Amino acid sequence: MTQTMQAALVEAFGQALVIREVPVPQAGPGQILVKTEACGVCHTDLHAANGDWPLRPALPFIPGHEGIGIVTAVGAGVTSVREGDRVGVPWLYSACGHCEYCLSAREPVCAEAQFGGYTKNGGFAEYIVADPNYVAHIPAGLGAREAAPLICAGITVYKGIKETQARPGEWIVISGIGGLGHLAIQYAKAMGLQVCAVDIDKGKLAHAKLLGAAVIINALDSDAIEAVKMATGGGAHGVLITAPSLAAFRQGVAMTRKWGTCVLVGLPPGEFPTPLFDVVANCITIRGSFVGSRRDMAEALAFAVDGKVKADIELQPLSAINEVFTRLEHGQVPSRVVIDFAPAGK
16 A cells, blocks of 8 residues: 655645645655654745746645655665664755866755755655755754754855855844844854844844844834944945845845945845946945855754754644745744644644
8 A cells, every 4th residue: 555645735836735645755766765853934935836936846846945854764875874864855955966066065056956845845745755965964962843944044044144254253234034034143143243133023123132133223214224334334244135125135235344245045036236336336245145055054053053043933734834825925924934743742
């Protein structure tokens, strides 16, 4: 008899996900099978389900790229993980391993990269097939629910902060204090940076203050840009924009110090008009940052093991995924939702 599992599928773009009983996938040669314990919900999952980006996933597919679980089967030739290991199946599902980007720890931009919950079925299911060479190895002492947001949101902001090249003691603006931004504040503090948090939500700004932001700025204030410049002595050395908002992108560049770097990790639909005169005259660098490498992943998780970074999570069952998506679309998720696959009472 074929073993089945529950999974949430995108069967049509822009429509509600459908929860179905589907066959449990099998681990082929060079693959592993992971029994899902938890899976974080990311704004990217919403973009995937809506078909917002130019390269759309093939329908139907299972979203979710923050899946954490226990390896229950290994295919022929697998030596890097064993049954019983706890691993994460992240956004970077696999890459070619031999191009110039893979060989220089920039594998997320490999032309042959595959992405979990997008080009490969992801973690909104009770089991996930994964490539053992690209899973995150979850350190002992870090639970599945706590680890789930870190293998996407955590690594994304950690890598983004590194890309600003801001040094200890310098200022960084974190724009957007939600699922990514609340983690970015913690990483930035742990990396020795002074944090200025920017958002339009008073509750999120109050949260930012509790997390250690030295300055909080409401982006809706008419003098928000000048307020940042005043607080940071001329603008931030680094700006990390996590908000999926073109207005935040424009504002973030203006908050950047001369010779500073503005890093974009949010992905709003549309075109971003760049203020060329200001960028050129002030020698500002605008840089995109796309998740991170496997080395970045290990470093990002290490901060959490040391207790320096902890995601604020809200647990929900898989059956609530459409309600979670609706809240996410309307900005009603304060931090990070994690789909909990643990049996009731555990």
